[in-house]
Amino acid sequence: MAAVRIANCAGWLWDRFSGLRDALAGPVDVVTGDYLAEPTLRQLALERRKDPALGYARSFLAQFTDAVDLLVERDARLVVDAGGLNPAGLAEECRRVLAEKGHTLVVAHVEGDDVLGRLDEFGSLPHLDDGRPLADWGHDAGTANAYLGGWGITAALEAGADVVITGRVTDASLTTGVAAWWHGWGPEDWDALAGAVAAAHVIECGPQATGGNFSGFTEVPRVDDLGYPIAEIAADGTAVITKHDVAGGTVTPDTVTAQLLYEIQGPIYLNPDVTVDLADVTVTQEGPDRVVLAGVRGTPPSPTTKLAITAPGGFESSVSFYATGLDLEAKAALLRTHVDRITADLDLSLLRVDRIGTPVEDPRDQWEAAQQILVTAQAQDRSQVGAERFIAPLTGLFLPGYPGLYVNPLRVANPVVEYWPTLVPTEALHHEVVLADGSRIPVKDTPVRAEFRGQPPSVPALSGEFTTTRRAPLGLVAHGRCGDKGGNSNVGFWPRGTSDAAWAWLRAAISTDWVAEVYPGVEIERHEFPGLRAVHLVIHGILGKGASSNGRPDIAGKAVAEFLRARYVDIPEELLS
Known part of the structure; x- marks a missing residue:
């Protein structure tokens, strides 16, 4: 079976209007679009409060209306989470657009993430970070959406859908659902599923994989016109990350590493369909704008999935x-x-x-x-x-x-x-595909699950002896990328260049004590990714209540890595030269 070629067209609610058209600028099998960054829930909830018919990504509907003719011409499928809080409403709007343009594409949507009316069934629903029960929150829930896996998407495609609209699924589910359909994977193909999750994580934020939000942006060609990434996922789950030749930007081990280290909480990356072990992941340049992603392993998923609850605050x-x-x-x-x-x-x-x-x-x-x-x-x-x-x-x-x-x-x-992250049992969700005629297909979730035992223990920085050093900004010799997970910020650093000396120095320089100098009194976890030659940190609590309500100027901690890269450290002269 040939690799499936999956392009991404959006990384958040207001990604650029031409994204879908740009993703179709060359041959692809499927286009995915991720519109539901955590702060997006705030926007969609506010819109639905004003008009119950809304709650979906209207930006996507405009893109779809603009580019659907090209989608039909390319004979590509389309899978997006733009349904937000109202996937049924968006599916109907897409059918209206198709009818007006004279196309006969089949549209299906996925339900089961909305559990607002069922919260009493799930017990105390402790906060994911501090363990407080939901009863202590002091707010009345306005939305409650669980993160579904990709098997609903797989089922919709198997039922003949050309366009699949979902609500709250994990970002990676858009791609894993497609890859499982294409290759005929079963729910226990752990390594293949894990590889697809890793590839999905790289492409889910669109141009961040081709040079956007990248600490090496000054060396990126056509950085003002970045293209959208493509994942070519093989039957064994290994992938090549690339882009259309006509698109700006670049795909390199550095741009892919940056996205792999974005918004994770350690080497173990949780997904409703598989638990992903990224500890030994590798990225290798295969050719111009072609990076091979390999070394990812999978094990059974946890019996729980994340639930995001929001309330008027x-x-x-x-x-x-x-x-x-x-x-x-x-x-x-x-x-x-x-x-x-x-x-x-x-x-x-x-x-x-x-x-x-x-x-x-x-x-x-x-x-x-x-x-x-x-x-x-x-x-x-x-x-x-x-x-x-x-x-x-x-x-x-x-x-x-x-x-x-x-x-x-x-x-x-x-x-x-206000935002309250918690966990619910995956088996308690009513995961279903809804077809155009109203018929429903129950989704068979993964039957084998294993309790999550936490991230590996935090590892200390190695000691190192470096003779001739000079104080200079860390960013002169290291790339960095950060992301937000509720009130926590994760930050990854890796050397600019591939020398053993640079990696040895970085492992000694990036310590929890060094980070604690500017973030005192907080818990800091530290892990290493030898395959990426990266040091990864989770800095707990510095984003307050999370991006939707913390009141910080930088609500999602987008600049934490750049701040730390600007700090002066003792750098060996050989690296600076």
């Missing part, structure tokens, strides 16, 4: 102040005094004052002399962070404020969605 407003030039500490202190006075009588659930940036010495223009001071507040009652009681008093500080104060309201009483 009040409202958030933020005001951006700017301080310029000298006496920045005194200016920030005076502003904080005013903020505390203005908010003293408000009933706030969160108040943050974040100073962003450091002015340069002897600035050449006004903007080089400026620092942003971002004031963010959340409250259950809209009036507490509204224009009258919060925004107006803060923006009115021109006269009593520090010299040079100017201000810009950024958000005014925007709705906040």
